[in-house]
Amino acid sequence: MAVYVYTVVDRTHPQRLDGLPGVGDPPTTLRTVDSEKLSAVVSDAPEELRPKRRDLAAHHAVQERLMGDGTVLPLQFGFITTDDDAVRAVLEERTEWFLERLRALEGCVEYNLKAGQDQSALLRQILRDSEEARRLNDEIRGGREDPQLPFTLGELVAGEVRDRQGRTAETIVDSLRGFAREEHASQSAGDDFLNASFLVEQGKEKSFLAAEQELAKGLGSDYDLRLRGPLAPYSFV
Incomplete structure (x- = not known):
């Protein structure tokens, strides 16, 4: 199933997602896809996704919650890929770039x-x-x-x-x-x-x-x- 990607964080990030709804109506359930050093916060992608107020708010709420606990790489609204394996492959292929960006954004x-x-x-x-x-x-x-x-x-x-x-x-x-x-x-x-x-x-x-x-x-x-x-x-x- 297609996957909606919210953000990328270091594996050591607390990743407190409890109580947060994902995008979609009804809201999707948030989860993480992990590589050795990184995690992506994702959910199943709704069949029809448009930048409605509720979905935009859900997307930004994920970023705000995670920013409260550490550095995040927030993706723009609407980033969808094929499945969890595709997300994991990108995390593994671009590990060094993601880690460099996380260092650059730390505390900012x-x-x-x-x-x-x-x-x-x-x-x-x-x-x-x-x-x-x-x-x-x-x-x-x-x-x-x-x-x-x-x-x-x-x-x-x-x-x-x-x-x-x-x-x-x-x-x-x-x-x-x-x-x-x-x-x-x-x-x-x-x-x-x-x-x-x-x-x-x-x-x-x-x-x-x-x-x-x-x-x-x-x-x-x-x-x-x-x-x-x-x-x-x-x-x-």
Whole structure:
């Protein structure tokens, strides 16, 4: 039967799974698949699995329970393989990689930071700072009938947005890098220009959070910084 995999831990991890339901409706039963040095927490895979609230909550509850007792390698929701033997084979084939990752994540949690900027405020900045952008904008508003003008202005503004937000993203990451063991950049979406995760040692969490708050204060109200955490370190597996 197909197997749903939640996480990988060291064999010495307590693996307290009592009372925890697995994914599926009705909930599946959690169990472990062991190799010489590692254990994978698994359950039978439901026939139809979708990221519903109950199943997402069950998946994350496993990570949170195990994180309370030691280091885990949390897999993203929805990881399914053929059977227990396939799970055991991967544990045995990639033992050293799993052990290295467990050492890297020991005593750490993940914080995810997304950043956006008010687009109207950004456009005002560009028009204030760029003489060429002001000239093109004034010509368009003045009624000059040249179909190339809006295109030229749009290209100029788009380039300025990329450059300015790219520099701001670098500044943000640079300001927080010293408080993290590792960092991971993901594709930003919508109006966000930054989507970055930081692997933070639990003893440095207060310093990291204080630095992020100071950074947000320094950037001002035109910026929207949204920090989530502490999380299981999904981005670093």
